Amino acid sequence: MSELRQNIVYKEWVIIAKERAKRPHDFIDNSPKLESDKTYDENCPFCPGNEEKFPHIEVDRIEKNSKWILKSVFNKYPALSKDTSFEWFEKDIFRVITGYGIHEVIIESPIHNTTIALMSPKEISSVLLFYKKREREISKNKNIEYVIIFRNHGYKAGASLVHPHSQILALPIIPRDVKQRVEEAFKYYSDHGRCVFCKLIEEEIKNQERIILETDHFVSMVLYAASSPFHSWILPKKHLSRFVDIKDEEIEDLSKHLKNVLLKLYKGLNNPDYNYILRSSPISYGNNKYFHWYITIVPRLTRSAGFELGSGMFINPSIPEEDAKFLREIEV
């Protein structure tokens, strides 16, 4: 029998389609991959040594032995740009803002064919610290309302390059969906005097059946109302509203945690395409008691169709508890 389960923060219902549910191993991804067996590719715009062939405007870098190990560049085809004024227009019923914003690409390694799941915890720590540094820097801009850090891994996740990279998009507005999540969290706090995410962590750890991994500072779980197979969250156990305020010892734990969760997906589902996104409270909301930052991981194993587009709801053809058990049992 199918179920409708409600996302605890977003309040949207998800159909867990048990009648048509597949088992976790049915999602092993055998489609062609965006992969390479080369550690260097002469045609890759991000490989060291190709800078003249593929010029980029560099923003920031981390070096080791005078070679870059991490680099941030402006996106060559930016969705938004700082090279425009920030203006808001209304013409009749139409509203438009000039495309003001920041769009950076973070090149996560000089090695062409690695990925977060295969990097060392120390390397991942450097990536996470670099995320933090870039987000802090960008958040100082007074026209920026929201910063989103995300990673597209594989073709179905929207990537077109093998070379490991993430993106940062800084927006002059707070997206409607983001605002609603924060407001729902605020409502829960007003009603119950505590953070809904903290409550979720407590219940999920007590219950255990959707937990993937628990470490000193973080816990990961397949969502009760997962909108697609293996849709998971990694949350800090201690309340914190924004990723940028993370402490160094938490970064260290997170790097191991993130590696393990991604490696479980990599091994268990044959390197599936995925997106991960860091979700923080918007800048102007500051540190607060009601919103709790987290990483959401969305393996791209199903397609959205007319129902999803029309209703905003999702049909998940898998069972979250089975997906979590499957991931828990994969040794890494």
Place this chain on the structure above:
Amino acid sequence: MSELRQNIVYKEWVIIAKERAKRPHDFIDNSPKLESDKTYDENCPFCPGNEEKFPHIEVDRIEKNSKWILKSVFNKYPALSKDTSFEWFEKDIFRVITGYGIHEVIIESPIHNTTIALMSPKEISSVLLFYKKREREISKNKNIEYVIIFRNHGYKAGASLVHPHSQILALPIIPRDVKQRVEEAFKYYSDHGRCVFCKLIEEEIKNQERIILETDHFVSMVLYAASSPFHSWILPKKHLSRFVDIKDEEIEDLSKHLKNVLLKLYKGLNNPDYNYILRSSPISYGNNKYFHWYITIVPRLTRSAGFELGSGMFINPSIPEEDAKFLREIEV
């Protein structure tokens, strides 16, 4: 220079990424298609004559010369089903509703390899009248709050069968997104004393640059804040909240209109995958002055990535006015 444009009803911002925008003809879809050169396929569960091999529970049919020309069957792998009680449970912070609902498949023709764009206006009229009949019937069920009719055309749109069909999903709840659209329309009505969609139609017809087609009773346009290339709406010019209340002469006009818009896409973009969805006011809102029903057409020409999943916003790599001009100029 990119722009952020606001969807007039949903109030979400869309990035029209002019820096990276492609021209309309760049979206001609040369990927492998879910197509067939057979008018009958012995392995198709929907072809006439295959009923014993692929048994379905039939709900309704239209016959001509004692052969079916349109048929509705229960989905074999239903997301929701009437064969369960309607119950709501809360356990701690988790909310769940039993998977009560109705999931029908409408087989739009006995011919295996046709599609709406290639059918005659008379055949399409029959399909639309059948949609209306099924929606009316289903809406009588007191546990049903919202009925959604949609069509998945092609693999990227979520279809797995060539044989032309649509689906009806009837839900025991009003999806959050649907409720918000209706509420935003209500707000506009409260502020301005008129329907926001009627106002949009007036402005777009005056402006002309995003119009695809105008007929006696309907107008179609590429949206000002189209969330993806060629994202379009077909709206009735006369205010009406729900598709089920459409009149016969409007059906006749709509069948020609829908055919023409889909044929323009078919010819202009080489039979692209698409979804269309009929959006009506929820049942319990009845006929009202603020919500206006319409068909939304979403060609599936781009992929969503981490940014879209994380923000709920979309980046459209095309320019709505150019897309509309391209479609207007395709002769059908």
